[in-house]
Amino acid sequence: MATFKDFRNNVKPNWCPGCGDFSVQAAIQRAAANVGIEPHELAIVSGIGCSGRISGYINAYGFHGTHGRALPIAQGLKIANRNLNVIATGGDGDGYAIGMAHTVHAIRRNIDITYIVMDNQIYGLTKGQTSPRSAYGFVTKSTPYGSKETSIKPVELALSAGATFVAQGFSSDIKELTAIIEAGIQHKGFAFINVFSPCVTYNKINTYEWFKEHLTKLSDIEGYDPRNRDLAMQTVMEKDGLVTGIVYQDPESVPYEERIEGFSEKPLVEADLTISETQFNELVKEFM
Amino acid sequence: MLHQLSWKVGGQQGEGIESTGEIFAMAMNRLGYYLYGYRHFSSRIKGGHTNNKITVRPTPVRAIADDLDILVAFDQETIEVNYKELTEDSIILADSKFEPVNPEDSKAPLFAVPFTEIASELGTSLMKNMVAIGSTAALLNLPIENFQEVVDEIFGRKGEEVVKKNMEAIRRGYEATCELIGDKVGKWELEPADGKRRLFMIGNDAVALGAIAAGARFMAAYPITPASEIMEYLIKKLPKFGGTVIQTEDEISACTMAIGANYGGVRAFTASAGPGLSLMMESIGLSGMTEQPLVIVDTQRGGPSTGLPTKQEQSDLMAMLYGTHGEIPKVVIAPSTIEEAFYDTIQAFNIAEELQLPVIVMTDLQLALGKQTAEPFDYSKIEIRRGKLNLGELPEKDPKEDFKRFEVTEDGISPRVLPGQLHGIHKVTGNEHDETGKPAEAPLNRKAQMDKRLRKLNYVKFKDPVYVDAPHEEADVLIVGFNSTRGAIEEIRPQLDGEGIKTNHVHVRLIHPFPANELRPFVDRAKKIIVVENNATGQLANILKMNIGAHDKIYSITKYDGTPFLPRELKTRVKELLD
Numbered sequence: 001m002a003t004f005k006d007f008r009n010n011v012k013p014n015w016c017p018g019c020g021d022f023s024v025q026a027a028i029q030r031a032a033a034n035v036g037i038e039p040h041e042l043a044i045v046s047g048i049g050c051s052g053r054i055s056g057y058i059n060a061y062g063f064h065g066t067h068g069r070a071l072p073i074a075q076g077l078k079i080a081n082r083n084l085n086v087i088a089t090g091g092d093g094d095g096y097a098i099g100m101a102h103t104v105h106a107i108r109r110n111i112d113i114t115y116i117v118m119d120n121q122i123y124g125l126t127k128g129q130t131s132p133r134s135a136y137g138f139v140t141k142s143t144p145y146g147s148k149e150t151s152i153k154p155v156e157l158a159l160s161a162g163a164t165f166v167a168q169g170f171s172s173d174i175k176e177l178t179a180i181i182e183a184g185i186q187h188k189g190f191a192f193i194n195v196f197s198p199c200v201t202y203n204k205i206n207t208y209e210w211f212k213e214h215l216t217k218l219s220d221i222e223g224y225d226p227r228n229r230d231l232a233m234q235t236v237m238e239k240d241g242l243v244t245g246i247v248y249q250d251p252e253s254v255p256y257e258e259r260i261e262g263f264s265e266k267p268l269v270e271a272d273l274t275i276s277e278t279q280f281n282e283l284v285k286e287f288m
Numbered sequence: 289m290l291h292q293l294s295w296k297v298g299g300q301q302g303e304g305i306e307s308t309g310e311i312f313a314m315a316m317n318r319l320g321y322y323l324y325g326y327r328h329f330s331s332r333i334k335g336g337h338t339n340n341k342i343t344v345r346p347t348p349v350r351a352i353a354d355d356l357d358i359l360v361a362f363d364q365e366t367i368e369v370n371y372k373e374l375t376e377d378s379i380i381l382a383d384s385k386f387e388p389v390n391p392e393d394s395k396a397p398l399f400a401v402p403f404t405e406i407a408s409e410l411g412t413s414l415m416k417n418m419v420a421i422g423s424t425a426a427l428l429n430l431p432i433e434n435f436q437e438v439v440d441e442i443f444g445r446k447g448e449e450v451v452k453k454n455m456e457a458i459r460r461g462y463e464a465t466c467e468l469i470g471d472k473v474g475k476w477e478l479e480p481a482d483g484k485r486r487l488f489m490i491g492n493d494a495v496a497l498g499a500i501a502a503g504a505r506f507m508a509a510y511p512i513t514p515a516s517e518i519m520e521y522l523i524k525k526l527p528k529f530g531g532t533v534i535q536t537e538d539e540i541s542a543c544t545m546a547i548g549a550n551y552g553g554v555r556a557f558t559a560s561a562g563p564g565l566s567l568m569m570e571s572i573g574l575s576g577m578t579e580q581p582l583v584i585v586d587t588q589r590g591g592p593s594t595g596l597p598t599k600q601e602q603s604d605l606m607a608m609l610y611g612t613h614g615e616i617p618k619v620v621i622a623p624s625t626i627e628e629a630f631y632d633t634i635q636a637f638n639i640a641e642e643l644q645l646p647v648i649v650m651t652d653l654q655l656a657l658g659k660q661t662a663e664p665f666d667y668s669k670i671e672i673r674r675g676k677l678n679l680g681e682l683p684e685k686d687p688k689e690d691f692k693r694f695e696v697t698e699d700g701i702s703p704r705v706l707p708g709q710l711h712g713i714h715k716v717t718g719n720e721h722d723e724t725g726k727p728a729e730a731p732l733n734r735k736a737q738m739d740k741r742l743r744k745l746n747y748v749k750f751k752d753p754v755y756v757d758a759p760h761e762e763a764d765v766l767i768v769g770f771n772s773t774r775g776a777i778e779e780i781r782p783q784l785d786g787e788g789i790k791t792n793h794v795h796v797r798l799i800h801p802f803p804a805n806e807l808r809p810f811v812d813r814a815k816k817i818i819v820v821e822n823n824a825t826g827q828l829a830n831i832l833k834m835n836i837g838a839h840d841k842i843y844s845i846t847k848y849d850g851t852p853f854l855p856r857e858l859k860t861r862v863k864e865l866l867d
Contacts, residue, residue, distance in 0.1 A: 072544035
């Protein structure tokens with residue numbers, strides 16, 4: 001059985017030293033090993049930006065696509081091969097700006113994939129512009145007088161879009177993050193995971209220290225029950241989204257693949273491409 | 289007896305105009321006639337004038353008739369909009385309910401037939417369409433039994449009583465018309481047809497059937513006129529083959545989802561029209577750069593922007609060739625008939641997998657939606673080729689060394705493996721990359737990968753890249769077109785010959801890579817080349833000049849008012865250019 005080391009490759013990440021994305025990478029590698037996946041059974045689909053490079057840094061199949069489109073690619077891939085473990089990844093620009101529509105609709109669709117957003121509240125690769133996750137008043141190169149837009153609230157958004165699995169992690173706590181990703185991979189349906197992954201170069205506000213000061217672990221809240229959606233929403237709102245752990249999971253979740261009529265139980269990629277002459281004639285007859 | 293009949297039914301959208309045309313056409317198709325339909329409709333659900341013009345004859349036809357023999361009108365607007373197409377030998381059958389008025393300068397007589405009144409007597413005014421069909425049958429001297437089979441099929445599910453009532457409506461329409469028109473009964477009788485069963489479908493049906501036959505098992509699409517019928521058909525049929533369709537949130541998602549599925553090894557595609565194609569351009573570039581097979585169908589309609597969503601145009605050509613940023617290998621196919629739409633869709637899937645690149649199947653609104661007769665498709669011609677896809681066991685490799693998915697080869701085509709295969713791990717990226725798919729910017733590698741990708745276009749295996757109807761060794765004129773202009777050109781080519789103008793016709797079926805070698809002999813052996821196309825700027829003419837030269841003798845006939853070419857107008861314009 002593969003260990004987390006088997007998910008390493010020879011590529012040296014070009015992230016800045018101290019970047020939160022290193023921990024996300026490590027957590028994915030550990031989680032994959034912990035749930036018993038072999039490297040060739042895993043595909044990582046990523047977007048564009050610093051975070052997008054992650055698919056190149058893990059020994060697994062990797063698809064580094066276009067900005068904001070990791071989710072449609074990942075969903076198409078899962079439809080093609082339902083035996084494959086598919087993890088879509090990206091940054092907050094990918095998921096909450098250019099690809100926002102895909103995020104909401106992927107949540108609604110509930111295809112059995114895991115989506116990890118490396119949320120650093122800034123545009124890093126383009127060297128420091130505001131992101132939809134930047135706080136109101138946040139000063140960046142593109143908002144020299146402070147951002148005049150309020151921040152997206154990813155967890156509330158996912159809950160209200162009908163997500164069957166919502167979690168949030170923090171790069172400093174690899175143990176918790178690994179456990180969250182494991183649960184996400186094992187969840188039957190779309191698993192949405194937002195990760196506070198600090199940018200040490202361009203975000204001097206939302207730093208590791210800042211998160212350590214502000215975050216609450218849901219597991220520390222007495223009586224918190226991730227199966228209770230109302231409670232989840234209430235808690236997240238009370239804590240202004242600054243919580244980590246599994247926020248909500250619908251134990252009854254039925255993934256899209258199991259909802260659609262006539263969908264092949266074996267991976268579609270194994271389906272016969274040819275149709276018989278009888279089948280063909282039946283189709284054509286309707287037009288005669 | 290007539291060799292060709294041109295029949296049109298018109299009324300308010302949502303009034304059953306479509307089904308009137310459909311039932312009439314189906315019955316004629318069963319008798320072995322060839323039909324060619326043209327729908328005039330608007331981008332709205334109810335209201336607005338709509339009409340369906342059908343050309344019928346016992347020999348193949350792919351053009352809209354110039355004139356109109358029979359106009360069936362359910363409102364006065366239908367008469368006003370269409371009477372100018374009528375001649376002294378034509379007739380208007382109008383519903384007496386709206387007290388129709390024949391315009392003063394109308395050449396054709398008008399008969400007010402109690403369509404609605406008869407239908408209401410039989411129980412529901414909805415059956416006025418059937419009464420009108422009976423009325424038409426009287427003009428054609430067509431025994432109404434010929435409609436029994438179609439009526440059984442359409443209304444059988446609703447019970448025997450409904451079938452009987454509808455047949456009764458047809459009979460009453462027939463009889464009432466006989467009484468009204470007297471000696472005109474049977475005046476529009478057609479030469480008999482051969483009674484052979486043929487297909488009767490729209491281009492979108494042919495593309496959808498082609499996709500299933502080609503092994504496509506997944507489609508991602510967003511609704512748009514005039515492409516939606518493709519997804520609607522596959523939504524019904526793909527589950528029978530284990531597959532599925534996802535209606536996505538937008539065309540960007542549709543295109544990238546199809547790429548994801550192709551990456552996973554399933555033949556997947558999307559279909560859209562101009563606005564959707566514009567949104568897909570970045571993704572088409574991704575498919576080209578990452579060498580993932582992808583088939584995209586573009587049912588061209590009037591542009592730019594929202595343009596003329598329900599009207600004919602062929603103005604996406606340059607956008608399909610050059611729309612993506614950067615340079616990728618891409619194949620663009622333009623079928624011009626129902627049969628070609630079917631076979632070319634299959635070819636598209638094969639080429640996409642063989643060459644690992646995006647293939648665009650471009651049709652146009654008239655081909656996509658014009659319902660027409662086609663010869664039965666040949667099952668034995670369906671062929672599936674997957675190129676260098678290796679689904680076998682792969683040799684063990686150093687787990688830290690990725691599979692060379694983008695290996696530089698002589699033909700530019702690299703071995704392809706799929707996610708999930710043991711020992712096949714590699715990376716895919718839209719960044720420039722090395723042979724294993726790792727981002728790489730070094731100049732030598734860049735050049736090697738660019739050359740490799742573009743080289744693949746030398747290995748396109750496309751059967752019959754041009755359609756040729758060129759009886760003359762030396763021609764006065766060569767007419768060139770693509771997509772649905774074929775029918776109008778086919779009509780006039782022999783007519784021009786008859787007038788002493790030696791005319792050849794070539795229709796371009798593979799647009800890119802351009803079949804210059806196949807076309808050049810015909811260009812060389814013609815005094816003038818006239819390129820006929822439904823756009824304003826002569827896009828195909830420019831492509832011809834780019835690839836073949838002969839600038840001094842290439843002329844354009846363009847039309848971009850939203851309507852297809854009619855044979856007579858085309859002939860007039862060709863002759864003007866030859867003067």
